[in-house]
Amino acid sequence: MQIETIETTPIEGQMPGTSGLRKKTRVFMEPRFLENFIQATFDAIGGGDGKTLIVGGDGRYFNKDAIQTILRMSAGNGVAQVIVGQNGILSTPAASHLIRLNGADGGFILSASHNPGGIDEDFGVKFNAANGGPAPEGLTAKMFEATQSISAYKTVTAPDVDLGTVGDVTLGEMAIRVVDPVESYQALMAELFDFDAIRALFAGGFTMCFDAMHAVTGPYAKAILEGTLGAAKGTVVNGVPLEDFGKGHPDPNPIWAKELMDLMMSDKAPDLGAASDGDGDRNMIVGRGAYVTPSDSLAILAANAHLAPAYRDGLAGIARSMPTSPASDRVAAKLGIGSFETPTGWKFFGNLLDAGKVTICGEESAGTGSDHVREKDGLWAVLLWLNILAARKRSVADIVAQHWQDYGRDYYSRYDYEAVPTDAANTLMAHLRGQFDDLLGQSFGNMTVAAADEFSYHDPVDGSVSQNQGVRIRFEGGGRAVFRLSGTGTQGATLRLYLEQYSGMDGARDLDTQVALADVRAAAQAICDMEAKIGRTTPDVIT
Ligand code: G1P
Ligand code: ZN
Numbered sequence: 001m002q003i004e005t006i007e008t009t010p011i012e013g014q015m016p017g018t019s020g021l022r023k024k025t026r027v028f029m030e031p032r033f034l035e036n037f038i039q040a041t042f043d044a045i046g047g048g049d050g051k052t053l054i055v056g057g058d059g060r061y062f063n064k065d066a067i068q069t070i071l072r073m074s075a076g077n078g079v080a081q082v083i084v085g086q087n088g089i090l091s092t093p094a095a096s097h098l099i100r101l102n103g104a105d106g107g108f109i110l111s112a113s114h115n116p117g118g119i120d121e122d123f124g125v126k127f128n129a130a131n132g133g134p135a136p137e138g139l140t141a142k143m144f145e146a147t148q149s150i151s152a153y154k155t156v157t158a159p160d161v162d163l164g165t166v167g168d169v170t171l172g173e174m175a176i177r178v179v180d181p182v183e184s185y186q187a188l189m190a191e192l193f194d195f196d197a198i199r200a201l202f203a204g205g206f207t208m209c210f211d212a213m214h215a216v217t218g219p220y221a222k223a224i225l226e227g228t229l230g231a232a233k234g235t236v237v238n239g240v241p242l243e244d245f246g247k248g249h250p251d252p253n254p255i256w257a258k259e260l261m262d263l264m265m266s267d268k269a270p271d272l273g274a275a276s277d278g279d280g281d282r283n284m285i286v287g288r289g290a291y292v293t294p295s296d297s298l299a300i301l302a303a304n305a306h307l308a309p310a311y312r313d314g315l316a317g318i319a320r321s322m323p324t325s326p327a328s329d330r331v332a333a334k335l336g337i338g339s340f341e342t343p344t345g346w347k348f349f350g351n352l353l354d355a356g357k358v359t360i361c362g363e364e365s366a367g368t369g370s371d372h373v374r375e376k377d378g379l380w381a382v383l384l385w386l387n388i389l390a391a392r393k394r395s396v397a398d399i400v401a402q403h404w405q406d407y408g409r410d411y412y413s414r415y416d417y418e419a420v421p422t423d424a425a426n427t428l429m430a431h432l433r434g435q436f437d438d439l440l441g442q443s444f445g446n447m448t449v450a451a452a453d454e455f456s457y458h459d460p461v462d463g464s465v466s467q468n469q470g471v472r473i474r475f476e477g478g479g480r481a482v483f484r485l486s487g488t489g490t491q492g493a494t495l496r497l498y499l500e501q502y503s504g505m506d507g508a509r510d511l512d513t514q515v516a517l518a519d520v521r522a523a524a525q526a527i528c529d530m531e532a533k534i535g536r537t538t539p540d541v542i543t
Helices: 025-029 032-042 063-076 091-099 137-149 183-190 197-201 218-228 256-264 294-307 327-335 348-355 378-392 396-407 422-434 518-527 530-534
Strands: 004-006 021-024 053-059 081-089 106-110 124-130 150-156 167-172 174-179 208-211 272-276 281-286 290-292 316-322 338-342 360-363 366-370 410-420 447-454 471-475 479-485 493-502
Touching: 004 063, 004 471, 021 025, 021 208, 021 290, 025 032, 032 124, 032 137, 032 150, 032 471, 053 063, 053 091, 063 081, 063 106, 063 150, 063 174, 063 272, 081 091, 091 124, 091 183, 091 378, 091 410, 137 327, 183 218, 183 360, 197 366, 197 378, 208 218, 208 256, 218 348, 218 378, 256 272, 256 281, 256 290, 281 378, 290 294, 290 396, 294 316, 294 327, 294 360, 294 366, 294 378, 294 396, 294 410, 316 327, 316 348, 327 338, 327 396, 338 348, 348 360, 366 378, 378 396, 410 422, 422 493, 422 530, 447 518, 471 518, 479 518, 493 518
Parallel strands: 053 081, 053 106, 081 174, 208 272, 316 338, 316 360
Antiparallel strands: 004 150, 021 124, 106 124, 167 174, 272 281, 281 290, 360 366, 410 493, 447 471, 471 479, 479 493
């Protein structure tokens, strides 16, 4: 098969953000847009010659076409073998696992995660490295540089490869193995968790609702929860992946998984409610009448992980992203293990996991995971919760209440201001950065500033430094506000304001979250001069 070299020129805006390159689908569909980025990736990793790659995506609109392009370009770049999920489907954690399991050189994952899908919505692509994790900053910088100087891409002319049947095919010299997307992932979960105990839990009448949000985890959850663990038929809802996610917003939080939330707060609530996002790496956990914040979920999973076989010997350490509440730090302190604070984005956990410094990590944005893969993993979190519930034989609400009693409660909420004009968002951040020294000791309503700075991360493994990772304001009495601009938005800027208030060991643990956060919110909005800088204080989304 003839390899073709096709001339191209750089295209604006190909900087990969915290989770790869995300754009409107129509932008990705423009000629050369995807091709340039894929070629830039090959150039950044030293070419494709003889390499093995994993390819798959969350099934959103354009997934199939993008995969065919990537297969042809892989052949054009001399790749030896591509392992691809049947029908182009792989959840992000399953793709990470396949990279590790097969000793592959890396993989392309097609997804815009929790962003809506469809021709008028979002699409994305990211490259994961040989450890199974998102490309580290050094590599994404190289990829970006390559997009700036690209002059040609390599491909082959060939009809679409049939990805509908599991088995081996070829594209020119390149071998393609089409695999069942669920099989090896399920085998990994069976190694980590006590499937017998979870089976007994369901057999004893335990009920659950898993909302797959018409996204990629549908087939995974059906096979594992209903097929293997004996959960009742119908436990998995919205379980058929759709190209537009049923026009929903596949983000597992109380806003976008409202139907599930309503069910869990009603008198028809099952014992456990859970949901996952577009590509299967995020999770939401709700007990009967009890929503578990992701920061609390991380802390509770860490505190109880020893109840699952894979973590029986204890954890090496716990990592959380900076805007995540410090609830998990207290667990680490009690366990006498290391705790790490990283910038937002899963890629920063990779080095810590590879170095064996941490076993469990998580983010406030509903991502939790462990050293079993190098991505956050939605179903993993759900299965660990199930394992803990099976071992402790208590309700989710009880376990959470007990945790707060033992450690105190971190009231937590995130406010998102979407599609803010980029200039206005930058002005607000600059305004914050300009007043760190003046803020110390100043009072805003009931809150007095104890510390103010911008987070920069010194990676303890490779020594790299990542600056400008968000402004943090700490208040006396356990309050904190964090401001940062999203790296995954596709329109203007998204300003995120993270609010938290620690109850202390003796404080009230049963307040309404927004009531508990009223003082810190007012202080945060005053400090950044929000009304004047972006013309509003009411967020688009509160989680
Ligand atoms: C968001 C989340 C972050 C997560 C990322 C990818 O990034 O806040 O925790 O790692 O999506 O799922 P952001 O848009 O805030 O940059
Ligand atoms: Zn995701």
